[in-house]
Amino acid sequence: MAGDGKGPGTGGEFKREAQRQSEVNKKLKYFSxxxxxxxxxxxxxxxxxxxxxPGDRFFATSAVVMAEVLKVLTCLVIILFQKRGNVRDFIILLYDSIVIQYLDTLKLAVPSLIYTLQNNLQYVAISNLPAATFQVTYQLKILTTALFSVLMLRKSLSRVQWVSLVLLFAGVAIVQVEQEGKQKETSVASTSQNYAKGLVAVVVSCLSSGFAGVYFEKILKGSSASVWMRNVQLGIFGTALGLLGLWWNDGAAVTEKGFLFGFTPMVWGVIFNQAFGGLLVAVVVKYADNILKGFATSFSIIVSTVTSVYLFGFHVDLLFTLGAGLVIGAVYMYSLPKAVVHSSSSSSASTVSASAHNRSHLSNGDGDSERDDFLPKFPEKEKGN
Incomplete structure (x- = not known):
């Protein structure tokens, strides 16, 4: 009888709690x-x-290495926090995940190599392309990720998604034609920038982004390791490969001028944004549905374009507006859910998630679960393996 008396109250309390949680999630979506x-x-x-x-220019290779180091340290702190500060359990977990399961760790060497290459190429591309042009062209990563998902993971795309990919390619092509014409008009505008070099860098970056994201997703399927441990494993390879690239490309200059040459507060800001921004987005994105992610990408193109006009004197003409508009529409269309929900309905979500978060090395295939805790716990079987 007591139980019957408490039933309605408990049910009402549960309903109110659910409503409060729904309101919180709604606010978190817009915050995301x-x-x-x-x-x-x-x-x-x-x-x-x-x-x-103007002035001394920092080495992009050293910036990439510093971002990897900071990312690894951050993930290690999060894992230690998950272990409630128990250093012994923390060390045992690291030893088990990285050394004992070395074959599992070695699988991440390939995506880590590609991510390191991609991060360096982004610096090359942005150094030689206007920010707005880079932002529009870089959306080709959605096309490459989708194609690699179809080829490697046998995922299916809806008609709307295929149409959006065609529009995406057309939009990027229009922007490139417009920029090519502008380059011919102002061929002597800047001797320090090479448009062709920047374009090649961003295209290769998009190809590597698509392949690495899908490869990483394939590795993560059936894996019990947390996303933070995966980032530690990626970061170890990323730091080592980044140092190798630094020695190969800038070794003599770094020896002469120092590893942190040209590092101003603004440069440190970029590095912290690259290291922590990606991790923050990876945590935040679980509260944003796929449509919001597509909308965020589209809106960031507009923000980059408008800011470039005021900050860099970027000129927006009708052709660029048309191309950018097609890209923005394509990104939004691609993120729309499929009309028919079936067993592989998560394919579009995981594809966009993979392409959108390659930079942060956090494109896990199951990153859409909104009920996960802020810091995901390690599954029980991870300790046993």
Whole structure:
């Protein structure tokens, strides 16, 4: 009888709690949208800004290495926090995940190599392309990720998604034709920038982004390791490969001038944005549905374009507006859910998630679960393996 008396009250309390949680999730979605837009736009604009400032120019290779080191340290702190500060359990977990399961760790060498290449190529591309042009062209990563998903993961795309990919390609092509014409008109505008070099860099970056994201998703399927541990494993390879690239490309200059040569507060801001921004987005994105992610990408293109007009004197004409409009519409169309929900309905979500978060190395295939805790717990079987 007591139980019967408490039933309605408990049910009402549960309903109110569910409503409160729904309100919180709604606010978090819009907060997530703001975070995604700011991170997407600010990283590109800030890299463009520091790479075009007069004076000593920092080494992009050393910036990539520093971002990897900071990312690894951050993930280690999060894992230690998950272990409630128990250093012994923390060390045992690291030893088990990285050393004992070395074959599992070695699988991440391939995506880590590609991510390191991609991060360096982004600096090359942004140094030689206007920020708005880079932002529009870089959306080709959605096309490459989708194609690699179809080829490697046998995923299916809806008709709307295929149409959006065609529109995406057309929009990027229009922007490139417009920029090519502008380059011929102002061929002697800047001797320090090479448009063709920047274009090749962004195209290769998009190809590597698509392949690495899908490969990483394939590795993560059936894996019990947390996303933070995966980032530690990626970061170990990323740091080592980044140092190798630094020695190969800038070894003599770094030996002469120092590893942190040209590192101003603005440069440190870019590095922190690159290291922590990606991790923050990875946590935040679980509260943003796929449509909001597409909208955030589209809106960040507009923000980058408008800011470039005021900050870099970028000229927006009708052709660029048409091309950018097609890209924005295509990104939004691609993120729309499929009309028919079936067993592989998560394919579009995971594809966009993979392409959108390659930079942060957090494109896990199951990153859409909104009920996960802020810091995901390790599954029980991870300790046993």
């Amino acid at each position: 949208l703001a975070i995604l837009v700011v991170q997407n736009a600010s990283l590109i604009l800030s890299i463009r800004y520091v790479r075009t400032l």
